[in-house]
Amino acid sequence: MNKKGDFDFEWLPGFREMMACQNEEQNTQQETDWGNENLQIESLLPPEQLQQEEQRYWKDYEYFIQMLPMVAREVWIVADALLDQYEYKGSPIYSEYPDKVTILKIADMVYDKLKYREEQEMIQADDEEMIRNPYFVEVSLRDAITPFRTLIQVILHWNINHRRQRYYRRQKVFSTQ
DSSP states (O other): HHHOOOOOTTTSSSHHHHHHHHHHHHHHHHHHHOOOHHHHHHOOOOOOHHHHHHHHHHHHHHHHHHHSSHHHHHHHHHHHHHHHHHHHHTTTGGGGSSOHHHHHHHHHHHHHHHHHHHHHEEEEEEESSSEEEETOOOOOGTSSSSSSHHHHHHHHHHHHHHHHHHHHHHHHHHHHH
16 A cells, blocks of 8 residues: 555556656646645546546436436437537637627527427426417517527537536546557
8 A cells, every 4th residue: 555545556657657747747737736636636536536536427417307307318318419519629619708799599409400399388287277478479470589599508508518617527537648
């Protein structure tokens, strides 16, 4: 066991040299980083811990998705499928300041797939009773900002933020190796 209570990997060829280099980097980072210890600890996690941490993030994310109301979950599913097409290096959703026009264009694509929600005046409730659709909007008002379009934008931004955070975490991990 070493000083951190982890497994002893001293027997591995090159392990001591690697640890010496990491300790040197850690000391120089501590001098320049002004107390940002969490950043240093995360970047030095073994691959197993990184994978466990990523799984924990995903479980937490899935839990919150399951808690969404049915309509919001449907919006999330469509937005997630569309955002999968933007999952590449250099994508506009990963730029430092994403373009608002691009984000609104993605929101419009989500809306086009789900606009039937605003077109049905009456919907069937759980108990087979027909009720007024809370998302129904008169035809003349459908191009304006409606509550349903706002819901789409909120969920889209939430999904983009999740993807950006995941992208930056992975970029940080794989750029140090």
